[in-house]
Amino acid sequence: MAISKLAILSLFLALVFTQLRADESLDLEAEHIVEVVRSDDSEFSDLKLELDQLKFKIQKLESDLDVKNQELKRKDEVIAQKEKIISAKLDSISLLESEIASLQVCGSSSLVDDLKRQLEMLNGEKESWETVANEAEKKTLEASLRLESLQKIHEEQKSKIRVTERALEVSKEEMRKAKFEAASKIKELTEVHGAWLPPWLASHYDQFQSLIRTHWNEHAKPAIDVVIQKASDKTAQAAKWAEPHVKTVKIKYIPVVKERWLVVKTNVKPHIETLTAKTVEFYQTSKSVITPYAVKSKEAIRPYYLEVKKFSKPYIDQVATVTKPHVEKVRVVLKPYTKKLVRGYGKFLKSAAVYHHKVQGAVKETLNKHELTKPLATRELEWFAASAILALPIIFLFNMISALFWKKTKKPTRNTVHNARRKGKRAHSDK
Structure with a gap:
C-alpha cells in the first residue's frame, strides 16, 4: 500500500511539472489526490519508523555475523x-601395524595353538551355557x-473377597437393623419395667445401704481394728513367751523326733507298698467283676x-412351650438387676482376692x-488359713444375727410324768 501511494505521488508531481496548462477537471482531480496524500502522511511516518527498526x-x-566469523576462524x-x-597418530598406528605384522609372522604357530585351545575352551563353555540356558x-x-496358577488363585481369591464383602455388607445391614430393633425393645422394656417396679423398693434399699455403712463405720470397723490390735499384741507376747521353749524343743526333741520318724518310715514303707499293691489288685479285680454286671444292667x-x-x-415339650414366654419375660425383667449383681459380685471377688492375698502373705510371714x-x-496351708481367717468374722456375724432375729422353737420334753399306779407282777402258777 505504501509503495503504491509513493508511485501515485510521483506521477502526480510529474503531471504537475509537465502540464501546467491543463483543464479545470484535471486541477480538481489533482487537488483531491493531494488531500489523499496528506491524509496518508501519518501512515508514511509509521512506515518510516518500521524502516528504522529494520x-x-x-x-x-551484521555485528553478530562478524562475531560468528571470528569464532569460525578460531574453530x-x-x-x-x-x-x-x-x-601424527595415523603414522604411529601404521608403524605399530607393521611391527604387529612382523611379530605375527614369527609367532603365528604359537598363536594358532593358543587360539585352538581357546576355541575348545569356548566350545565347552558354550555347551555349558547352552545347558544352563x-x-x-x-x-x-x-x-x-x-504364575498362571497364582493368577488363577488370585482371581479366585478376589472373587471370594468380593463375595465376602457383599456378605459383610449384608450382615452389617442386618446388624444395624437388629441393633435398632433391640434398642427399641430395650426402650419399651425399660418403660414397662419402670411402670411395673414399685418405687418404694429403691428408696428402702438405699436407706438400708446407708444404715449398714454408718453402722460399719461407727461400730463394726473400730471394734475389728481393736480386736486385730489386741490379737497382734497377744501374738507378740506369745512369741516372746515361746522363744525359750522353742529353743529347748529344737535342741532336745526335734532330733529325737527326726530319728523316730526315720525308724517309722523305714518300718512302715514296705507295709505301705504291699498295701498299695493289694489295693490296686483289688480295684482291678473288682472292676473286672463289676463291668459285665454294669453292662448287663445298662442293657436291661x-x-x-x-x-x-x-x-x-x-x-x-408342652411344659417347655407353656413356660417359655413366662421365662423370657422374667429374664427380660430381671436383666438389669442381674447385670448389677454380676458387677457387684465381680467387685466383691476382686476385693476378696486382694484381702485374701494380704492375709496369705501375713500368714506366710x-x-x-x-x-x-x-x-x-x-501354699495349701496358707490358703486354708487365710480363707478361715476371712470366713470366721462372717460366720460369727451370721450366728449373732440368727441368735438375735430367729427365735428357737422349744422342743417338747419327752420325760412326761405319769401318776398312774404300776400294776403288780403276775405270780406264776407253778410256784
Whole structure:
C-alpha cells in the first residue's frame, strides 16, 4: 500500500511539472489526490519508523555475523591443529601395524595353538551355557505355569473377597437393623419395667445401704481394728513367751523326733507298698467283676429308659412351650438387676482376692518367723488359713444375727410324768 501511494505521488508531481496548462477537471482531480496524500502522511511516518527498526536489526545482525566469523576462524585453527595430531597418530598406528605384522609372522604357530585351545575352551563353555540356558528356559516355563496358577488363585481369591464383602455388607445391614430393633425393645422394656417396679423398693434399699455403712463405720470397723490390735499384741507376747521353749524343743526333741520318724518310715514303707499293691489288685479285680454286671444292667434298663423318655417327651415339650414366654419375660425383667449383681459380685471377688492375698502373705510371714513352723509354710496351708481367717468374722456375724432375729422353737420334753399306779407282777402258777 505504501509503495503504491509513493508511485501515485510521483506521477502526480510529474503531471504537475509537465502540464501546467491543463483543464479545470484535471486541477480538481489533482487537488483531491493531494488531500489523499496528506491524509496518508501519518501512515508514511509509521512506515518510516518500521524502516528504522529494520535497519537497526540489520546492523545488529551484521555485528553478530562478524562475531560468528571470528569464532569460525578460531574453530578452523583448532581443527587444523587436530588434523595435524590425527596425521601424527595415523603414522604411529601404521608403524605399530607393521611391527604387529612382523611379530605375527614369527609367532603365528604359537598363536594358532593358543587360539585352538581357546576355541575348545569356548566350545565347552558354550555347551555349558547352552545347558544352563535350557535349564533356565525350563525354570522360566515352570515359573510361568506357577504364575498362571497364582493368577488363577488370585482371581479366585478376589472373587471370594468380593463375595465376602457383599456378605459383610449384608450382615452389617442386618446388624444395624437388629441393633435398632433391640434398642427399641430395650426402650419399651425399660418403660414397662419402670411402670411395673414399685418405687418404694429403691428408696428402702438405699436407706438400708446407708444404715449398714454408718453402722460399719461407727461400730463394726473400730471394734475389728481393736480386736486385730489386741490379737497382734497377744501374738507378740506369745512369741516372746515361746522363744525359750522353742529353743529347748529344737535342741532336745526335734532330733529325737527326726530319728523316730526315720525308724517309722523305714518300718512302715514296705507295709505301705504291699498295701498299695493289694489295693490296686483289688480295684482291678473288682472292676473286672463289676463291668459285665454294669453292662448287663445298662442293657436291661435301656428299653425302659427309652419308653419313659418317649412317654414323657410330649409332656416335657408342652411344659417347655407353656413356660417359655413366662421365662423370657422374667429374664427380660430381671436383666438389669442381674447385670448389677454380676458387677457387684465381680467387685466383691476382686476385693476378696486382694484381702485374701494380704492375709496369705501375713500368714506366710508368721510361719516363716519360727523354725518349727517353717516346714508348715506351704501354699495349701496358707490358703486354708487365710480363707478361715476371712470366713470366721462372717460366720460369727451370721450366728449373732440368727441368735438375735430367729427365735428357737422349744422342743417338747419327752420325760412326761405319769401318776398312774404300776400294776403288780403276775405270780406264776407253778410256784
